[in-house]
Amino acid sequence: MPLVWLRVATVLYGVGLVHAILMLRQKGERSGRIAAPAVCLGMVFHFVSLVETAVLYGYAELLTIRHAESALALIIAVIFAGLYLRYKTASPAAFIFPLVFILTFASAIAQHSVTISSSIFGGWIFFHVCTLIFGYAMLFLSFVSSLLYLVLSRQLKRKQTSPWAARMPALQEIDELGYRALLLGFPFMTIGLLAGSVVAEERFGAAFAADPKVLLSLLMWGIYLTLLYTRWSAGWRGRKAAYLASFAFLVAVCAWGANYLSKLHRFIAP
Amino acid sequence: MNFSVLGVNHKTAPVEVRERFAISESRLPEALARLTAMDGVEEGMIVSTCNRVEIFARSQNGNCDLQKFVRDYFGFSAGEYEPYIFEHQQLEAVKHVFRVASSLDSMVVGESQILGQVKEAYATARAVGAVNSQLDQLLTRAFAVAKKVRNETTIATSSVSIASVAVELAEKIFGSLTGKSVYLVGAGKMCELAARHLIAHGAKKIYVGNRTYDRAVALAEKFDGEAIPFDRLYDTAPWADIIISSTGAPHTIFRKEHGEKFLQARKNRPMFFIDIAVPRDIDPALNDLDGIFVYNIDDLQQVVASHIGDRRKEAVRAELLVEEEVRKFEQRAQTADVVPTIVSLQQHLENLRQAELDRVRGRLGNLSPEQEMAVESLTRGIINKIMHTPITTLKSAARDPESTTVVDVVRKLFNLRTEAAPMPAPVAIVPAPVRQPAASAEPAPPLAASQNRK
Numbered sequence: 001m002p003l004v005w006l007r008v009a010t011v012l013y014g015v016g017l018v019h020a021i022l023m024l025r026q027k028g029e030r031s032g033r034i035a036a037p038a039v040c041l042g043m044v045f046h047f048v049s050l051v052e053t054a055v056l057y058g059y060a061e062l063l064t065i066r067h068a069e070s071a072l073a074l075i076i077a078v079i080f081a082g083l084y085l086r087y088k089t090a091s092p093a094a095f096i097f098p099l100v101f102i103l104t105f106a107s108a109i110a111q112h113s114v115t116i117s118s119s120i121f122g123g124w125i126f127f128h129v130c131t132l133i134f135g136y137a138m139l140f141l142s143f144v145s146s147l148l149y150l151v152l153s154r155q156l157k158r159k160q161t162s163p164w165a166a167r168m169p170a171l172q173e174i175d176e177l178g179y180r181a182l183l184l185g186f187p188f189m190t191i192g193l194l195a196g197s198v199v200a201e202e203r204f205g206a207a208f209a210a211d212p213k214v215l216l217s218l219l220m221w222g223i224y225l226t227l228l229y230t231r232w233s234a235g236w237r238g239r240k241a242a243y244l245a246s247f248a249f250l251v252a253v254c255a256w257g258a259n260y261l262s263k264l265h266r267f268i269a270p
Numbered sequence: 271m272n273f274s275v276l277g278v279n280h281k282t283a284p285v286e287v288r289e290r291f292a293i294s295e296s297r298l299p300e301a302l303a304r305l306t307a308m309d310g311v312e313e314g315m316i317v318s319t320c321n322r323v324e325i326f327a328r329s330q331n332g333n334c335d336l337q338k339f340v341r342d343y344f345g346f347s348a349g350e351y352e353p354y355i356f357e358h359q360q361l362e363a364v365k366h367v368f369r370v371a372s373s374l375d376s377m378v379v380g381e382s383q384i385l386g387q388v389k390e391a392y393a394t395a396r397a398v399g400a401v402n403s404q405l406d407q408l409l410t411r412a413f414a415v416a417k418k419v420r421n422e423t424t425i426a427t428s429s430v431s432i433a434s435v436a437v438e439l440a441e442k443i444f445g446s447l448t449g450k451s452v453y454l455v456g457a458g459k460m461c462e463l464a465a466r467h468l469i470a471h472g473a474k475k476i477y478v479g480n481r482t483y484d485r486a487v488a489l490a491e492k493f494d495g496e497a498i499p500f501d502r503l504y505d506t507a508p509w510a511d512i513i514i515s516s517t518g519a520p521h522t523i524f525r526k527e528h529g530e531k532f533l534q535a536r537k538n539r540p541m542f543f544i545d546i547a548v549p550r551d552i553d554p555a556l557n558d559l560d561g562i563f564v565y566n567i568d569d570l571q572q573v574v575a576s577h578i579g580d581r582r583k584e585a586v587r588a589e590l591l592v593e594e595e596v597r598k599f600e601q602r603a604q605t606a607d608v609v610p611t612i613v614s615l616q617q618h619l620e621n622l623r624q625a626e627l628d629r630v631r632g633r634l635g636n637l638s639p640e641q642e643m644a645v646e647s648l649t650r651g652i653i654n655k656i657m658h659t660p661i662t663t664l665k666s667a668a669r670d671p672e673s674t675t676v677v678d679v680v681r682k683l684f685n686l687r688t689e690a691a692p693m694p695a696p697v698a699i700v701p702a703p704v705r706q707p708a709a710s711a712e713p714a715p716p717l718a719a720s721q722n723r724k
Contacts, residue, residue, distance in 0.1 A: 152442075153540075153560075153561075153563075156439070156442065156443065156563050157557055157558075157563060159565065159569045159572065159573070161442075169445065170441060170442055170443060170444060170445035170446075171442065171443045171444070171445075171540060172443065172444050172445050172540065173445045234537065234538065235536075235537030235538035235539060236538060237538050237539075237540075237560070237561060238538075238560040238561055239560050240560070
């Protein structure tokens with residue numbers, strides 16, 4: 001049953017995605033009337049799906065890749081809803097919805113994974129996964145804001161604003177939003193990675209560091225730190241910051257994708 | 271629904287003519303009193319702004335001579351200003367009210383001032399009792415239409431002056447302008463105007479730099495700002511978020527290398543340069559720097575032009591909305607015209623029936639309940655049969671411009687007194703109490719137009 005809810009949510013997010021794409025060119029007022037309730041409903045189904053999974057199969061089930069993907073998508077969708085309420089703008093949808101849709105879609109069509117046993121790992125793994133999911137969401141948010149910043153500043157410089165850009169929040173608001181997302185996400189990312197390494201060290205010894213996902217995660221954390229540092233010291237914004245954030249996002253995607261390569265992150269009882 | 275409107279506005283008359291018609295705020299109540307005292311005028315309202323002087327009236331039978339009012343009130347001779355005066359009757363008048371309130375008739379279509387001015391005129395007219403029933407409903411409806419037009423079209427969302435476009439752009443860059451600082455380079459009029467707009471939107475600190483230091487001081491005083499010697503320009507410029515430049519310098523003042531230094535000093539926080547000088551004060555290459563936005567006078571004008579274009583497109587939609595509202599208003603008013611007559615006709619016949627029944631009751635003696643019912647249904651049946659044709663005629667007449675004639679005929683045929691008409695519908699047919707014609711009997715003193723120029 002959770003899978004059915006998830007698939008319904010995927011379809012509803014799809015409506016949001018279509019609207020987001022339409023909005024790039026036109027005013028999209030009409031499709032917005034359908035898209036907004038569709039996305040809200042999608043979030044409700046999505047939440048139900050996750051809760052039901054936890055109830056039916058236990059919390060440990062949420063730690064599998066497919067459910068972690070689903071949870072990440074939900075968090076990003078909730079953040080989008082928050083932005084919408086705060087800034088009265090749906091402009092970020094153009095960047096947010098493709099990811100939300102892909103994540104839920106991947107999760108909805110994934111094979112039912114093997115039952116995992118978290119009991120051996122204890123609550124630390126749960127903590128590790130949760131903090132990192134939040135860290136990822138925040139990293140993505142700062143990436144989206146740097147893209148929005150780039151688009152809006154380019155249009156302002158060219159002295160032509162499209163209807164899409166005209167609905168964006170002000171440049172400085174976008175900038176502050178991205179910065180706050182970085183500030184908030186960094187501690188989560190750090191703590192999450194630390195928690196992961198402590199558990200891995202205990203179980204696998206020092207060899208865990210050679211795992212591809214671990215290496216990519218470290219790289220991602222490094223770029224995260226660089227992003228914050230350049231912002232603090234030189235106030236990097238706009239193009240440079242956007243390039244760096246895009247790089248961070250790319251590494252983050254690889255690190256996430258490395259789930260499929262990593263032996264450590266299967267969480268299966270050996 | 272006998273509305274008429276007459277007047278002059280920016281479309282029909284030049285300012286020399288409009289100022290002859292202007293009625294100052296203090297004289298409005300008296301003018302309204304004289305308007306409503308005229309023969310046939312039931313209600314009246316006068317809107318007098320710098321772009322229009324319009325007299326709205328509702329008459330009992332559609333023949334009030336507003337031309338005469340204008341001639342008498344202003345002391346014009348016949349035909350003097352006739353070519354400049356426009357006049358609308360009935361539905362055209364309704365449409366005109368809707369268009370004026372929705373700012374479709376304004377010089378700058380979509381500007382918001384006119385609605386406030388009409389509301390003020392309405393408040394004045396209401397206060398002196400010149401607006402009390404149908405005109406009141408018309409205006410209330412007009413305000414609702416204006417709101418609808420503003421909500422459903424984007425006619426009023428874009429700015430159409432250079433200063434307001436500058437503010438809009440600044441807000442697109444900085445969000446709220448609260449606490450932002452502005453640097454005026456050069457002490458020109460345009461600079462001052464733009465600064466005023468920015469301050470009105472929350473900008474706090476104003477710096478003024480000018481080659482002649484005294485003029486900088488004078489301008490800074492106006493805004494409670496700070497005058498800065500011109501040789502310190504490049505050190506102090508990074509303090510400001512917005513720089514407005516309008517010097518008469520023959521060469522550019524801000525070049526790319528300056529921009530780089532400013533950004534360094536500001537830790538890359540964005541800066542907005544507005545260049546209203548010709549020849550330009552700011553090197554366009556500055557715009558290439560990340561975080562610096564340069565708009566010159568042409569760029570601003572281009573934004574203004576595109577906004578005006580947008581408004582024109584939206585105005586077409588707004589006009590359709592107004593047309594639809596006029597139709598709705600017409601329908602409502604028409605049914606409202608006949609409903610009181612139908613009701614009073616029904617009541618009149620019912621009264622007759624009751625009276626006749628009471629009269630013969632003694633002769634009928636004691637009736638069984640069945641017999642009582644038979645008498646009831648017999649008398650009711652007769653009345654309904656009689657009323658059927660007049661009512662259908664009235665109802666179909668409501669869709670006809672001749673409705674008032676039919677209403678009058680029915681009222682005369684059945685001898686329906688107007689007082690007897692209850693007021694079920696919002697629009698009552700009860701005429702306003704007869705006014706004292708004293709005021710209109712007095713000859714109107716000619717008015718010096720220069721007194722009430724607006």
